[in-house]
Amino acid sequence: xxxxxxxxxxxxxxxxxxxxxxNQWNEDIAKEIAKELGIExxxxxFEVINYLREKTKAGEGLTIRKVGKSGVVDIxxxxxxxxxxxxxxxxxxxxxPKPTSCV
Amino acid sequence: xxxxEKKPLEKVCMICAKxxxxxxxxxxVMANGAVMEGIETKVFFTFFGLDGITKKxxxxxxxxxxxxxxxxMPGGLPFPTMLGGLPGVETAxxxxxxxxxxxxxxxxxxxxxEMITAGGGEIFACKLAVxxxxxxxxxxxxxxxxxxxxxxxxxxxxxxxxxxIFT
Numbered sequence: 368x369x370x371x372x373x374x375x376x377x378x379x380x381x382x383x384x385x386x387x388x389x390n391q392w393n394e395d396i397a398k399e400i401a402k403e404l405g406i407e408x409x410x411x412x413f414e415v416i417n418y419l420r421e422k423t424k425a426g427e428g429l430t431i432r433k434v435g436k437s438g439v440v441d442i443x444x445x446x447x448x449x450x451x452x453x454x455x456x457x458x459x460x461x462x463x464p465k466p467t468s469c470v
Numbered sequence: 471x472x473x474x475e476k477k478p479l480e481k482v483c484m485i486c487a488k489x490x491x492x493x494x495x496x497x498x499v500m501a502n503g504a505v506m507e508g509i510e511t512k513v514f515f516t517f518f519g520l521d522g523i524t525k526k527x528x529x530x531x532x533x534x535x536x537x538x539x540x541x542x543m544p545g546g547l548p549f550p551t552m553l554g555g556l557p558g559v560e561t562a563x564x565x566x567x568x569x570x571x572x573x574x575x576x577x578x579x580x581x582x583x584e585m586i587t588a589g590g591g592e593i594f595a596c597k598l599a600v601x602x603x604x605x606x607x608x609x610x611x612x613x614x615x616x617x618x619x620x621x622x623x624x625x626x627x628x629x630x631x632x633x634x635i636f637t
Contacts, residue, residue: 430575431502431506431585432575432577432581432585433575435585435588441588442584442585442588442589443588443589446588446589446590450508451507451508452506452507452508453506453589454506455506455507468575469499469503470499470502470503470574470575470576470577
């Protein structure tokens, strides 16, 4: 575990840069992590991020299929919003743990 | 010092030549996983693997209940080979397996193919096998981008960070 300064906040991150505690997250942190990944966050991104955080808070596991069926985005859009890492990058930006599902 | 520079995979090319439930799903899970990791992905279906992209068969794939030593009864007891040969058993076992996979959020084959292409993965059918089984383009899933020869497929597998996986 390491402490990293993201958007002027001290947060604990894993080796891969995922937040250890999703409660340390805020929108500025999201924007900065996104920037590192080359993503400019829009309103639509935040809709996805909020959905991911809600589901994680409820203790539900996430799969790309579930997000695709959420009514928030379909899978194609999800790839467009988070190129090359629809679930990994979105999770990282949302401040939730690295996805553990294979689908 | 030892050079430990990481060289991540850039492209995976998969060949699926078998049409059982587990063979096709192994291919689809690996292909979709690669797409999700941002790896360029191409999948080539040939021989009985074509069942996995043929509209009529793709959502009704079977797992073999005979000649499959890993097959177990629910609860873990060995599955008697004689039982596996009875009419209807393979169908029932296969549909049970599909149901269990669905519970883990593994989609039916048609939807799985859509997920792969939605992320930019490409699906191909083998020309030789398509001719052999007397199939036409319209018999195949709409997600199949083309019917090609193995030579054309190899041409797509260029690049020094490319892996070819045969399932």
